[in-house]
Amino acid sequence: MVQNPERRTVLADAAIEVLARDGARGLTFRAVDGQAGVPAGTASNYFASRNALLAQAAERIHVRLRPDDATVAEMLRTRPAPSPGVLERELTAMYHRLAGQQTDYLALLELRLEAIRRPEVRASLTATMRANLERNIAAHRESGLPGDDVDVVLMYLALSWLIIENLTLPGVLDGYDADRLITALTELVAARDHPRGHVRVEP
Template sequence: MAQNPERRTALVDAAIEVLARDGARGLTFRAVDGAAGVPAGTASNYFANRNALLGQAAERIHVRLRPDDATVAEMLRTRPEPSPGVLRHELTAMYHRLSAERTEYLALLELRLEAIRRPEIRASLTATMRDNLEQNIAAHRESGLPGDDTTVVLLYLALSWLIVENLTLPGVLDGYDADGLIGALTELVAGR
């Protein structure tokens, strides 16, 4: 198996682009090679099979969605005292940042659908998503922001679906302001 980590990352990034653009059925080694701009047959040298590529794409999506360490450090350095208002502000900022990552979210939706049919993808994606949720819960505990673990799960579910709704069927929420919805949600689950 080929061992160039930069090329492997480029191939996984290309797979994410293909997933978002063409769906899981369009994800072939040939399509990934084309999207990465590498010679035909390159992806098959790096991944034993399509499932291995899908699993690594699931892990990589979260790396791409996560803010870099410098951004997180700056946010923590300048964060005011924990309050529902700070929580609302951070959730709103997160919503806008993640909504801008259309490719990653569409690819993640394709992976979720593929996980229904493929147990090995389900196991990999479940582990990745569960780890992401646990990291969010731990960060919330450490932050001192209002709400408990259940609050974090409720906010995670609501924010995730708000992003999905706006990416896939934006007309459903015409007339509703996402920032206002996030504010109302924060008040409902985390108090004033």
């Protein structure tokens, strides 16, 4: 059967919305059809199994989380000379952008849990997230900003868990301002980049 790629994307987006709202147990073909506003049976025509639907959602999730090409191009065009201050501003902006995408992060958490039990979902989500991390590492290398590949991985882990913690259990970090934590993280990266001394982040 010939399938419409745009309809397939709509169904994957609907699956992400259902995952965020109802959890993995609530992800059924019927629920996805209802969320997408398509006739009953549409999702099952596009995906051979629930695992296939989950794998497609895993591939789609980081497309939704990434900024669009126009936003990236404008950021690169207006980026000042590399410095710890620029790194801090970009990390802070990234944190607030991603923290605002609660639906996608909740769905991603559900997909992570499903990946433990479902090899197809694990393979799809691993490939997607690994590719995203490698893009971030490559972009950081080209930027000239402080930090090496290991620092990029550490920043990825720190920001990811900061978002998850504040999204799911905000009381754990009560009293710890996210922006101040990101400033401290940037200072640590800058200090590693200049091992002879601690480098303050300029405003």
